[in-house]
Amino acid sequence: APVARADIIDVVKKRGVLKVGVKADYKPYGFRDPSGKIVGIEPELAKEVADKLGVKVEFIPVVSSNRMQFLQQGKIDLMIATMTDRPDRRKVVWIVTPNYYSSGTNILAPKKFGFKKWEDLRGKPVCGIQGAFYNKKTGKEFGAKIVAFKGTAEVYNALKAGRCVAFVYDDSALVAQLQSPEWKDYEMPLPTIDDAPWGIAVRHGEKRFHHFMADMIRGWHASGRILELEKKWGVANTPFAKAMHAEWRYFETGK
Amino acid sequence: MAWTPDQPMVSLKDVHKSFGELEVLKGITFDVMKGEVVCIIGPSGSGKSTLIRCINALNDIQKGSITVEGQEVNDPRLDKLELRKKVGMVFQQYNLFPHKTALENVMMAPLIVLREDQQEVEERARMLIRKVRLEGKEDSYPGELSGGQQQRVAIARSLAMNPDVMLFDEVTAALDPETVKEVLVTIRELAEEGMTCILVTHEMGFAREVANHIYFTDRGVIVEHGAPATFFDDAKDPRTREFLSQIL
Amino acid sequence: MAWTPDQPMVSLKDVHKSFGELEVLKGITFDVMKGEVVCIIGPSGSGKSTLIRCINALNDIQKGSITVEGQEVNDPRLDKLELRKKVGMVFQQYNLFPHKTALENVMMAPLIVLREDQQEVEERARMLIRKVRLEGKEDSYPGELSGGQQQRVAIARSLAMNPDVMLFDEVTAALDPETVKEVLVTIRELAEEGMTCILVTHEMGFAREVANHIYFTDRGVIVEHGAPATFFDDAKDPRTREFLSQIL
Amino acid sequence: MSAHRPQAGHGGGSRAAGSPRSVAPARAGPAGAATHGERGAPLAVLHPVRMPEPAWNEGGGQWRLRGRHGLWLALIFLLSAGAAWAQAEPGRASVFDIIVKWTPLLLKGFVFNLAISVMAMSIGTVVGAALGLGQISLNPLLRRVAYLITQFFRNAPWLVLLFFCMLLLPFEFSIGGITIPLPDWIKAVFGLSLPVMANVSEIVRGAVSSLPSGQWEAAESLAFTRRQTLWRIILPQCVKRMLPPWMNLYAILTMATVLASIVGVSEVMTLTGEVLAAEGGRTDLLVPFYAFILLWFFAYCYPIARWTVRLERKYAVKI
Amino acid sequence: MEAFFEWFRWLYDETGINLTFVYDAYDRERMIDGFLMTIWLSLVCLFFSVIIGIVGAWLQGSPLKWTRRLVNGYIQFFRNTPPLVQLYFFYFAVGNLLPKVATDYGGEAPLLGNFAWAVISLSFFAGAFNVEIFRAGIEAVPRSTVEAASALGLTRLQTYRHVTLPLAFRVILPALNNNLVNLVKTTTLAYAIAVPEMLYVANQIWSDNVNVPEMMIFLLFAYIALVGILVWSMNRWERSLKIPGFGTS
Numbered sequence A: 001a002p003v004a005r006a007d008i009i010d011v012v013k014k015r016g017v018l019k020v021g022v023k024a025d026y027k028p029y030g031f032r033d034p035s036g037k038i039v040g041i042e043p044e045l046a047k048e049v050a051d052k053l054g055v056k057v058e059f060i061p062v063v064s065s066n067r068m069q070f071l072q073q074g075k076i077d078l079m080i081a082t083m084t085d086r087p088d089r090r091k092v093v094w095i096v097t098p099n100y101y102s103s104g105t106n107i108l109a110p111k112k113f114g115f116k117k118w119e120d121l122r123g124k125p126v127c128g129i130q131g132a133f134y135n136k137k138t139g140k141e142f143g144a145k146i147v148a149f150k151g152t153a154e155v156y157n158a159l160k161a162g163r164c165v166a167f168v169y170d171d172s173a174l175v176a177q178l179q180s181p182e183w184k185d186y187e188m189p190l191p192t193i194d195d196a197p198w199g200i201a202v203r204h205g206e207k208r209f210h211h212f213m214a215d216m217i218r219g220w221h222a223s224g225r226i227l228e229l230e231k232k233w234g235v236a237n238t239p240f241a242k243a244m245h246a247e248w249r250y251f252e253t254g255k
Numbered sequence B, C: 001m002a003w004t005p006d007q008p009m010v011s012l013k014d015v016h017k018s019f020g021e022l023e024v025l026k027g028i029t030f031d032v033m034k035g036e037v038v039c040i041i042g043p044s045g046s047g048k049s050t051l052i053r054c055i056n057a058l059n060d061i062q063k064g065s066i067t068v069e070g071q072e073v074n075d076p077r078l079d080k081l082e083l084r085k086k087v088g089m090v091f092q093q094y095n096l097f098p099h100k101t102a103l104e105n106v107m108m109a110p111l112i113v114l115r116e117d118q119q120e121v122e123e124r125a126r127m128l129i130r131k132v133r134l135e136g137k138e139d140s141y142p143g144e145l146s147g148g149q150q151q152r153v154a155i156a157r158s159l160a161m162n163p164d165v166m167l168f169d170e171v172t173a174a175l176d177p178e179t180v181k182e183v184l185v186t187i188r189e190l191a192e193e194g195m196t197c198i199l200v201t202h203e204m205g206f207a208r209e210v211a212n213h214i215y216f217t218d219r220g221v222i223v224e225h226g227a228p229a230t231f232f233d234d235a236k237d238p239r240t241r242e243f244l245s246q247i248l
Numbered sequence D: 001m002s003a004h005r006p007q008a009g010h011g012g013g014s015r016a017a018g019s020p021r022s023v024a025p026a027r028a029g030p031a032g033a034a035t036h037g038e039r040g041a042p043l044a045v046l047h048p049v050r051m052p053e054p055a056w057n058e059g060g061g062q063w064r065l066r067g068r069h070g071l072w073l074a075l076i077f078l079l080s081a082g083a084a085w086a087q088a089e090p091g092r093a094s095v096f097d098i099i100v101k102w103t104p105l106l107l108k109g110f111v112f113n114l115a116i117s118v119m120a121m122s123i124g125t126v127v128g129a130a131l132g133l134g135q136i137s138l139n140p141l142l143r144r145v146a147y148l149i150t151q152f153f154r155n156a157p158w159l160v161l162l163f164f165c166m167l168l169l170p171f172e173f174s175i176g177g178i179t180i181p182l183p184d185w186i187k188a189v190f191g192l193s194l195p196v197m198a199n200v201s202e203i204v205r206g207a208v209s210s211l212p213s214g215q216w217e218a219a220e221s222l223a224f225t226r227r228q229t230l231w232r233i234i235l236p237q238c239v240k241r242m243l244p245p246w247m248n249l250y251a252i253l254t255m256a257t258v259l260a261s262i263v264g265v266s267e268v269m270t271l272t273g274e275v276l277a278a279e280g281g282r283t284d285l286l287v288p289f290y291a292f293i294l295l296w297f298f299a300y301c302y303p304i305a306r307w308t309v310r311l312e313r314k315y316a317v318k319i
Numbered sequence E: 001m002e003a004f005f006e007w008f009r010w011l012y013d014e015t016g017i018n019l020t021f022v023y024d025a026y027d028r029e030r031m032i033d034g035f036l037m038t039i040w041l042s043l044v045c046l047f048f049s050v051i052i053g054i055v056g057a058w059l060q061g062s063p064l065k066w067t068r069r070l071v072n073g074y075i076q077f078f079r080n081t082p083p084l085v086q087l088y089f090f091y092f093a094v095g096n097l098l099p100k101v102a103t104d105y106g107g108e109a110p111l112l113g114n115f116a117w118a119v120i121s122l123s124f125f126a127g128a129f130n131v132e133i134f135r136a137g138i139e140a141v142p143r144s145t146v147e148a149a150s151a152l153g154l155t156r157l158q159t160y161r162h163v164t165l166p167l168a169f170r171v172i173l174p175a176l177n178n179n180l181v182n183l184v185k186t187t188t189l190a191y192a193i194a195v196p197e198m199l200y201v202a203n204q205i206w207s208d209n210v211n212v213p214e215m216m217i218f219l220l221f222a223y224i225a226l227v228g229i230l231v232w233s234m235n236r237w238e239r240s241l242k243i244p245g246f247g248t249s
Ligand SMILES: Nc1ncnc2c1ncn2[C@@H]1O[C@H](COP(=O)(O)OP(=O)(O)OP(=O)(O)O)[C@@H](O)[C@H]1O
Pocket: B019, B022, B024, B043, B044, B045, B046, B047, B048, B049, B050, B051, D027, D028, D029, D033, D034, D039, D040
């Protein structure tokens, strides 16, 4: 049974520090600069939360396999770590609605293969990132042989070397990658699937903080902060962000 | 029942000892008086080493009694440490402590076990090293000494505890004839000073030279015994005669 | 220049051998005729083992000549395998192959080196094992045999190659008197059958019993030699006399 | 009287002295002993070797260290960096520049690896030594328990143990009202010290049982108590024997600290992955970066290995 | 069978203990494949690492200076760098330098795949230790026994094959045993280059299902079982090679 504990907002304010779990290997959403600092879209969002609470922010780097544990344990107070909002995850942590971002799944593949539909991947080696949820779907439904590595650097290397025919990943990251001249012979040919929202998560039972975060997110959408950040970090504005901005601006201001 | 010097120093009565199924000693009885030198000879595997180790309680026995200065060795209540202060043992393989110099090897037991005074112990140790004619080797490590020299350090190490009885187990095996001679001289000097010695040996010449009394064991029993002269030249038992006839 | 039986079987002329700086053999000369049994005695480190190993080309020499059946051993063009088929060697530590049974030890060289027929080899091996009086031990591993038994297996193993000369290096050290006797009997039988034998030993009694001729070496030279009777009772050289006097 | 002592006595003496145990007396079985004339005889086979300790998670091999193997590695690094540089398209930062840019951060991570290794080694050694002494205790229950613990942690993969500590330990705990945080890297230290503990335990047990039993018997017959024998006779001799395998274990542990990357500790491998991501997944960077990391580990572990061999040689002569 | 699987689904619903790889057919298949992959990878690496050990020890006794140096360099490199980084280095660096071959799906891929590279680098890694072990074993065979063989006229190779190696093998079995156990434990690293062995599969499953503790416990027991089997069979082998009356106990 969950032990009754002090409200997290009080704890954070008393402590003076908000501990946020963010990615450190997911450019441009969360990554390191040469000084070792974690920067990117999500750290900026986290910073705003801390500012609003009037405390300092501390970034804890997380990876897919440990981010929910950290939150459960209380090692982090808040998680903004490119996590897709899925029902089974909602059993473990509280995911704040509205969602703050969204991304679909697509592949990066050499143009020469001319992939047209997901089924074209059947029986072929497809690179992925270890722990990504769409690996299972790509393997199970489309019959691809998933070859998953730890980080994107390894995957890009393997893809270029020809060790796999495609890289299945978040479309937003792939779009960014395709802008580099290094990838001019590659394309993102398939229809994006699983356009699934990303969720910011708080610990189970933190009602007040959950409400607080929901307000924050609504504010970001209404003010167009997300779109701004995308531009700042070199990402084309995503349809989700645009739609949310339109919706919430109307809701808040009636325009 | 206090022990008096006219009683046997070491006394064995009907000693039986088995290793699992194998009965190695099958009723050994003999007495050793103070100042006597006794040699035990016999074919390999006849239980000589086992016998000598029982006297020191390194092995326990199943039946019979062994007393040293009237004290029962096989008594479970016996303080083994007390016994071992009275009985010194020298092993065939020397078993010196390789991380200590010759002098330290000799000093160690009196210092640690008897907690005697450092100065006194060192004095006595140097005296003992002179006694076994190893002057100048005090600071050598065992690895730097020849076999005969190591053997003599081992003897000095046992003597440092001022034992009443010394046990020697094939101390001259693996030594060449000249080194055997050196060790022999050392043991003979001990005997002359009145030390009680029990020796196991394969060297008949050695036994003849040094012993007051010789016991011949075979398959766990004493087959024959006697003073060296009668034993070597006038053995009665056919097994003993056969054994002796083999000696070249 | 073919070798004839009236020439020496083994002949050493002014043999010099050094290990680096250390000159171990300083001009050794002697001949051994077919069927002769020769013993080499002397203090430890005097170069006996080295000498015998040179005859088998296990060590090379720096100067002088060694011939076996008229063939120069120290010739770099010599086929060592051919030489070793003619010369058998038995080591002090037996050096049996512990992972093979007694019979397999004896059969190994003929099978692998001479590639003889399995059946024939086995027959001869069993015959040899009988010859060294080890019937019934064919399937025992060396670890299950006593020292004397192991030593006899080692002798049989060498004999299996039908050598013309047998070299024995301190084969009785570390054996007890009875076992020494057994090995002695075996060697004596070999000698009676006309085998040429060269033995290194520490056991004077053994040398006296078995040898036709005895050489005493000290510090790399032959100090004295002669037939056993004259050698033991009438040695001229003071060093020899002193060495013999140490024997108990 | 014994005028010829040194000359003649030497050969036989030093032979026996040099390897007092080289010929282990093998005892014949009961059947052999019963018959007259049959007996165990010394078997001149197989020296008691000091094994290059079994594996990469314990023990010290004694290889001959010659040449400058490190130079080869540096060469590999330079070549790979050079090749990557040659391939690089104009207008992009050169590989060297990128590596230089990130070196301070990576070095911080590497120092972190070393810190983890030192702490895990300290904890593992202290607990492992106690466990090892438990394994040679006279109390059968204690011996059994110590043995089981040792075997369990020796046979479980390091990575799995690491994960276990990450999951089972809380992120903070309180003693008497004071809350002590337990950051990830501390958990990694605990996770790594478990296998270290098991291996140290084995090193202790192995060293003690590698001493000839004659040492115990000699001390016993001089009336030493068991405690005195252990602390004054046995352990002093063992320390020298244990040092090389212990140092080897340390080198292995240092190399194992990269496993912490898998559980998300910000050590050098994790940082390398993050750096590569920050550089936008440039494929030509992978090889130079990993060669660079290899070089660092080599530079740290190789001197330890050399030193281990030197100690091993030194003590091999003494004992 | 189905009822058995369903029980685990029920277990999850009731207690939260989520052993998907029992009741979920897809996960089950993956897990079985991963288990078999671990075994296969271990066996192949065991084989090659022992071969490398034997050959390396033989080469180290070579009279040629450069052969010995090469072997030594090899040993030093593999002993003093982390195996995880080695794997990366081999797979991404050396692997991409190899010539490319056409694949059956129409592309071109480097000659050797991830499994092959896992085998190569893990075998060389464990092999570096095995060389040491074999050399010590060979040195343990006394020169006198080797001399006895040459006095009987055996050539160098015959002596190595019939005397030295069989004897050395018996001495080193405990050490070798230990090394091979470690090799099996180290195959977990192959996950880093996407060889679908047990840890890789477990990692996928716990990412998909958020059941890390269950998977970790399962992994622990699976490895202890595998290692147990290896230790057991090596011990049996050791016993069968035991020479009567020889050895310490
Ligand atoms: N610890 C033991 N366990 C089992 N059997 C043993 C043990 N110690 C000795 N034996 C057996 O007891 C018998 C007597 O051994 P012991 O060492 O006393 O003989 P020994 O007369 O000293 O022979 P040697 O002259 O060869 O030293 C032998 O058969 C031996 O195998």
